[in-house]
Amino acid sequence: MSPRSGDERMWTARLRNKAVAGFPPERLLPDRQPAYVASWIYVFGVATLAALVVVLVTGAVLAIEGPQWWHVSTAGRFVNSLHLWSVELFFFTMVIHLWGKFLMAAWRGRRAMTWVTGAIAFLGSIGTAFTGYAIQSNFDSQWITTQAKDGLNSVGIGAFFNVLDYGQMLLFHVILLPFVLGLLVVWHVLLVRRHGVVPPFADIEPSKEADTSTAEPTTPLAAEEPATEEPAAEPAPTEVMT
Amino acid sequence: MTGPTKYLSGVVPMDPPGTFLHWGVIQISVANLIVIVLMIAVFVAALVLPFPGRKK
Numbered sequence: 001m002s003p004r005s006g007d008e009r010m011w012t013a014r015l016r017n018k019a020v021a022g023f024p025p026e027r028l029l030p031d032r033q034p035a036y037v038a039s040w041i042y043v044f045g046v047a048t049l050a051a052l053v054v055v056l057v058t059g060a061v062l063a064i065e066g067p068q069w070w071h072v073s074t075a076g077r078f079v080n081s082l083h084l085w086s087v088e089l090f091f092f093t094m095v096i097h098l099w100g101k102f103l104m105a106a107w108r109g110r111r112a113m114t115w116v117t118g119a120i121a122f123l124g125s126i127g128t129a130f131t132g133y134a135i136q137s138n139f140d141s142q143w144i145t146t147q148a149k150d151g152l153n154s155v156g157i158g159a160f161f162n163v164l165d166y167g168q169m170l171l172f173h174v175i176l177l178p179f180v181l182g183l184l185v186v187w188h189v190l191l192v193r194r195h196g197v198v199p200p201f202a203d204i205e206p207s208k209e210a211d212t213s214t215a216e217p218t219t220p221l222a223a224e225e226p227a228t229e230e231p232a233a234e235p236a237p238t239e240v241m242t
Numbered sequence: 243m244t245g246p247t248k249y250l251s252g253v254v255p256m257d258p259p260g261t262f263l264h265w266g267v268i269q270i271s272v273a274n275l276i277v278i279v280l281m282i283a284v285f286v287a288a289l290v291l292p293f294p295g296r297k298k
Contacts, residue, residue, distance in 0.1 A: 038293045038295065038296040039288070039289075039293050039296070040287070040288035040289070040291055040293055041285075041288045041289055043288070044288070088277075092277070092280075092281060092284075095281055096281055096284060096285045096288065099285055100285070100288070
């Protein structure tokens with residue numbers, strides 16, 4: 001999708017060209033994966049995303065209906081429980097994803113920013129979950145916030161927000177933190193799509209560790225191109241089919 | 243306690259306070275310990291179980 005002559009003067013054309021060069025459609029929505037992805041350990045990233053979708057949908061329903069509904073009605077308590085247990089599943093799968101990626105050294109092959117955005121999203125998720133516990137509007141949230149304010153004050157960050165301020169915690173939980181977390185997750189996923197899924201150590205010769213484009217698929221499940229030294233380079237035509 | 247919670251409470255006691263384990267300065271609830279053990283078990287299973295459709 002190259003611009004016609006003169007279009008480069010327009011910021012929209014420049015932005016479009018940059019976006020298409022960095023994230024070509026076949027990379028954004030691939031129909032093939034590298035052979036090494038045929039392992040359960042690669043499932044936990046997308047499982048985390050699936051849990052996050054349930055968290056967001058149930059959270060939206062809770063926001064629409066309000067505390068009276070989720071405390072008293074049967075349907076409200078059910079959705080409230082769905083919200084809680086999808087968060088539990090979100091953290092469960094996210095931590096296993098983190099363990100797997102840490103032990104794979106998933107920052108290899110110019111994937112440092114993918115690792116960093118994932119790590120910050122993990123920390124942001126803890127804050128988002130904490131503010132969720134703080135706004136349950138029950139004795140549990142009262143206990144949690146009164147204990148937490150002492151801990152937060154003791155480390156010197158209690159001056160920036162007040163966990164006993166219900167309105168502030170509510171806005172943190174339903175607007176601010178989900179927005180920041182959403183941006184981080186989208187950025188993280190785009191980086192995974194751009195650089196490819198990190199290959200296992202066995203698929204890389206030590207001398208070529210920085211350039212993982214030579215990783216060969218080992219099973220016929222394959223074939224998105226793994227990351228190259230230049231991320232926006234053409235895909236390596238080495239792959240097999242699904 | 244109403245609905246499904248009533249039946250679940252027959253299997254898992256939900257009213258008493260949680261049980262905590264202590265090792266020196268380390269303190270953890272049994273519930274959290276079970277979740278951590280489950281996570282480790284799932285992690286190990288993900289490494290060793292064959293993935294459907296993968297050919298040797």
